[in-house]
Amino acid sequence: MTSEDFSQPETLIVSDGTDSATLSAIRDGWKIELDVPDEKDENKKRLLEAAAQAIAIDEGGRLEYWIEGVEISDDLVPIAAGYTPYRDLWRLSRPLPTDQSQLVTRSFTSTDLPEIVSINNRAFSWHPERSDLTIDDFEKTMEEPWFNSNGLRIWELNGTIQGFCWTKIHHDLSPIQGEIYVVAVDPDLQGGGTGTQLVLAGLNWLHVNDINQAMLYVESNNAAANHVYNALGFEHEVTNRAYERFIR
Numbered sequence: 561m562t563s564e565d566f567s568q569p570e571t572l573i574v575s576d577g578t579d580s581a582t583l584s585a586i587r588d589g590w591k592i593e594l595d596v597p598d599e600k601d602e603n604k605k606r607l608l609e610a611a612a613q614a615i616a617i618d619e620g621g622r623l624e625y626w627i628e629g630v631e632i633s634d635d636l637v638p639i640a641a642g643y644t645p646y647r648d649l650w651r652l653s654r655p656l657p658t659d660q661s662q663l664v665t666r667s668f669t670s671t672d673l674p675e676i677v678s679i680n681n682r683a684f685s686w687h688p689e690r691s692d693l694t695i696d697d698f699e700k701t702m703e704e705p706w707f708n709s710n711g712l713r714i715w716e717l718n719g720t721i722q723g724f725c726w727t728k729i730h731h732d733l734s735p736i737q738g739e740i741y742v743v744a745v746d747p748d749l750q751g752g753g754t755g756t757q758l759v760l761a762g763l764n765w766l767h768v769n770d771i772n773q774a775m776l777y778v779e780s781n782n783a784a785a786n787h788v789y790n791a792l793g794f795e796h797e798v799t800n801r802a803y804e805r806f807i808r
């Protein structure tokens with residue numbers, strides 16, 4: 561098994577010529593993706609262990625490995641390789657249309673950025689990926705081909721933005737699906753029904769744009785969000801599970 565540092569310093573590949581693990585730098589460590597053509601558990605375990613060894617030879621750190629559409633038995637391999645399950649992301653879905661939102665929302669404009677970044681960071685202060693974002697981070701996402709300023713619904717009260725619902729249309733899926741990508745309400749206003757109405761505004765916008773199926777990803781332990789989604793008729797489809805291992 562060899563490990564090579566490729567031209568991009570943020571990527572490390574561990575390979576035996578057949579199976580490989582690609583380690584990509586993320587904000588708090590390395591994310592592992594396995595390529596094991598025969599899908600054998602033994603080979604996956606060996607690669608997860610080799611990834612940990614590669615990081616140990618480097619300067620240590622945190623490794624993160626995701627299994628999409630996880631089954632209970634899938635825990636065995638990462639646990640045997642020294643990784644611990646620590647985060648479940650649920651994919652929920654529901655057909656459209658839904659009820660009409662009672663909020664009048666508008667499209668995003670670039671002058672909204674400081675306010676929505678501020679709401680985002682206060683609402684997601686606990687979140688592993690969505691906390692501490694900068695205007696630059698938002699602008700990078702907005703450069704992605706799917707971005708549509710009309711699909712980022714803004715709700716303001718007395719000239720101040722109180723929350724937003726950011727949607728994303730997946731044209732590559734069949735049938736096409738619309739995602740509730742991010743929804744956030746100013747923490748000072750949470751619990752008063754705004755989140756529910758903002759999600760509805762996003763779903764209404766998707767349906768007006770000919771989308772008949774909605775989906776989203778939510779942390780399994782995000783009680784408030786799950787309460788809202790459940791009340792709006794979203795149903796669990798699959799669980800993506802993250803495992804982590806710390807190498808010191």
Ligand SMILES: CC(C)(COP(=O)(O)OP(=O)(O)OC[C@H]1O[C@@H](n2cnc3c(N)ncnc32)[C@H](O)[C@@H]1OP(=O)(O)O)[C@@H](O)C(=O)NCCC(=O)NCCS
Pocket residue numbers: 683684742743744745746749750751752753754755756757777778779782783784785787788
């Ligand atoms: C999720 C979020 C958008 C909901 O906004 P909101 O304005 O509080 O939503 P609502 O007031 O419409 O509904 C919240 C519901 O959750 C319930 N709730 C709040 N905290 C809860 C908890 N810890 N456990 C269970 N239910 C909870 C409320 O009682 C309310 O239910 P009700 O309408 O039956 O009374 C908001 O909490 C938020 O911005 N969170 C941070 C960002 C986030 O997690 N976004 C979702 C990511 S997928």
